[in-house]
Amino acid sequence: MKRLAVALFVVAGLGAIASNARAQAADPAGQPRGAQVYAELCQSCHGRYGRGDGPLASNLKAPLVDFTNSAWLGGRSDEVIAKGLGTASHGPMTIASALKPEALQDSIAYIRALSIPGKHVSVLAGRDIYLASCQGCHGAKGDGQGPVATYLTDPKPRDFTASKFVIDGREEELEKFISLGAAAAMHGSIYMPEWASRLSPQQIKDTVEYLKIFKQAKP
Numbered sequence: 001m002k003r004l005a006v007a008l009f010v011v012a013g014l015g016a017i018a019s020n021a022r023a024q025a026a027d028p029a030g031q032p033r034g035a036q037v038y039a040e041l042c043q044s045c046h047g048r049y050g051r052g053d054g055p056l057a058s059n060l061k062a063p064l065v066d067f068t069n070s071a072w073l074g075g076r077s078d079e080v081i082a083k084g085l086g087t088a089s090h091g092p093m094t095i096a097s098a099l100k101p102e103a104l105q106d107s108i109a110y111i112r113a114l115s116i117p118g119k120h121v122s123v124l125a126g127r128d129i130y131l132a133s134c135q136g137c138h139g140a141k142g143d144g145q146g147p148v149a150t151y152l153t154d155p156k157p158r159d160f161t162a163s164k165f166v167i168d169g170r171e172e173e174l175e176k177f178i179s180l181g182a183a184a185a186m187h188g189s190i191y192m193p194e195w196a197s198r199l200s201p202q203q204i205k206d207t208v209e210y211l212k213i214f215k216q217a218k219p
């Protein structure tokens with residue numbers, strides 16, 4: 001038990017380093033210039049994942065829109081968004097007029113990539129949570145082979161790439177399982193902890209959406 005506690009501590013540290021390295025590596029949203037413009041010019045207000053919760057947001061008069069809500073961006077064309085940034089919503093700052101047209105276009109493509117059509121989740125947020133809190137057991141590749149898995153016998157951390165592990169259609173069930181932990185949810189392993197005290201329902205939803213990536217990686 002003591003050995004496990006030490007291993008968990010070490011893994012938590014490794015997770016933080018890995019997540020920094022990943023944040024700088026290619027973004028799944030796949031808009032390198034957009035990602036850079038966004039990080040430097042937009043994130044301070046609109047937030048890391050586009051949720052309108054950047055460090056400056058609390059100084060603003062009106063609440064900011066949530067770019068991870070696909071219902072919001074879905075109804076607007078790029079032209080309408082670009083026009084809004086040059087005039088009404090960013091009037092005093094006219095962010096769009098200060099940017100090269102290509103950089104503006106890429107940053108709009110980037111904020112579109114922050115949402116998933118028909119859903120209100122953030123895969124980027126899910127990735128950061130997974131790297132910080134789950135990979136120690138479930139592995140960076142989701143194969144259940146994280147460094148802590150060596151210390152666990154039966155049951156092993158779930159292998160998210162296995163064909164018998166199903167996510168589609170089971171999202172709510174998995175959210176509940178992750179919230180409660182395996183012991184409370186299904187008399188399962190005490191080593192699959194409860195996360196409701198550390199993660200919000202939205203963060204748990206984001207993480208479940210991220211788990212789907214491991215399925216795509218292994219068809």
Ligand code: HEC
Binds near residue numbers: 041046089095
């Ligand atoms: C100083 C804070 C601040 C910064 C920096 C900032 N924004 Fe905004 N943004 C706002 C405010 C305030 C609004 C208006 C409230 C709203 O609609 O959410 C807004 C609205 C928006 C909207 C909605 C526009 C519409 O049509 O209603 C988009 C899209 C947007 N910003 C994108 C960006 C992009 C892209 C960047 C970086 C290039 C950026 N913002 C930088 C504060 C900021």
Ligand code: HEC
Binds near residue numbers: 129136152
């Ligand atoms: C200390 C190790 C450990 C950590 C950390 C951990 N898990 Fe687990 N997880 C397990 C084990 C062990 C099981 C198998 C439980 C069982 O079958 O009783 C499991 C099972 C699961 C399952 C399978 C549910 C099902 O119905 O098949 C999901 C989903 C899951 N974990 C998600 C997560 C998420 C998300 C995180 C991070 C927020 C996380 N786990 C962190 C050890 C861990």
